[in-house]
Amino acid sequence: MKPEIIPNISVDCVIFGFDNATKSLNVLLIERVLKLENTQNAVVNDYVLKGFHTYENETIDETANRVLKELTGLDNLYKKQFNVFGDPNRLKNEKDVIWAQSEHFSDRTITIAYYILLPTDVVQTKSKFNPQWFPVNQLPQLGFDHKKIIAEAYADLKEDALSKPIVFELLADKFTIKDLQDAYETILGVEIDNRNFRRKLITKKYIIALDEKQVGVSKKPSQLYMFSKDVYQKIYKESYLINI
Amino acid sequence: MKPEIIPNISVDCVIFGFDNATKSLNVLLIERVLKLENTQNAVVNDYVLKGFHTYENETIDETANRVLKELTGLDNLYKKQFNVFGDPNRLKNEKDVIWAQSEHFSDRTITIAYYILLPTDVVQTKSKFNPQWFPVNQLPQLGFDHKKIIAEAYADLKEDALSKPIVFELLADKFTIKDLQDAYETILGVEIDNRNFRRKLITKKYIIALDEKQVGVSKKPSQLYMFSKDVYQKIYKESYLINI
DNA sequence: ATATAAAATGTTATAAATACGTTTAATTAA
């Protein structure tokens, strides 16, 4: 017996992917298209975040995991529940009402929003949902209040990136210091001195040099590193350094 | 016409109050008592956070503001929405089910949890809800999953206190540097060198010395300061200092 | 006038951040 959905509670996932080749921070969106029965004209045709309503027997985190698995095939992704969107009018514009009716959920749905971090190339974009990557600064027309949700997710990501080791989640397991710096520069929108950045990062005990270098590059290949979450958690002393 | 409540969505408020006289970080709780009709024996008798279900026409923030106004008579309190509690079994123990039935809400309610910061003495504890302060480390028997909610709120407060100017919310408008240090020490559970703390804080431009000293003390009265949110926001340059 | 007690201040050593140019090493072209 299939579990029932809770018609007024959903989860939406802002999936951030970092494309290391183009140095672009992207968001994964799916198309929302609704055509009338007798015509080919789409009454709704835009993009939205992947989301779904919570089932009666699920926690909110489980809903998020289910949605992510469905879209990407992946488990154990880094995710953060960063805000709740519960404005009574958030789904009250015409297209959203039509959509809610066609999908049988309440247009007084509150959504619990997560953001997810991964490297773009781990996602199979040939899934049945036909997801597409868009640079976070060049988004298409978005349905519901998803423009706002993405903006808030990005603001939260910028803030967290400064104090938590989450940028590693956007890179492959093996990365160069340059890759890491590029990721920071793209996310924060700033330039960083490469000498100071390098010195600072390679002295961290949880950033570990591998016995391996880049292959297939036409110039001096660079050293590969990995991030050790274990080491990080061990040496993470709560420093109690007040920094206001 | 009274607005309808949404029976499965609520807000709970962890109200933190700092008692400057006893140097104690407290949580404001209300009693939850349910007596059977024919007897004086209470079937439910414990403490809970103040909360309430969301109305159809409210945002989540408005629900929180309404709940806070109702309990404390106050507006414009510092509040942060820090997590959502949506485990399907979170209200499924016997007492909670009885309570949910008596109050006509769903025992599959998800709650959006906020914490609030204020000095204890701004709250009139003689309100009809008879709220009581308990030290955060000596809480009474708690209903629902409120023990867990408070623990997570406190963890989040500790973290935010290190990087955001929120400790001021726990003090009166005029405070001494000693008051500020005491608040930090209590919240973080650490001792801080007063010479270094004082130097660091009084050099901040948003901590402003007033033309005023403590009165009614039997020893050298100390200088009073205020926190200027305006100045803070003006000089708050996003420093982009990576600190992982 | 003196005692009291908390408020307020100072110095030195170490560590971290910033601002800069130069050297190194692997690949590719001559």
Next chain:
DNA sequence: TTAATTAAACGTATTTATAACATTTTATAT
């Protein structure tokens, strides 16, 4: 084989911040 190319990798001096520690100041009470 040698030289040119180009990104990777490294160094130093200056400034700023933190950490560790003891003494002086000042309003009130005696």
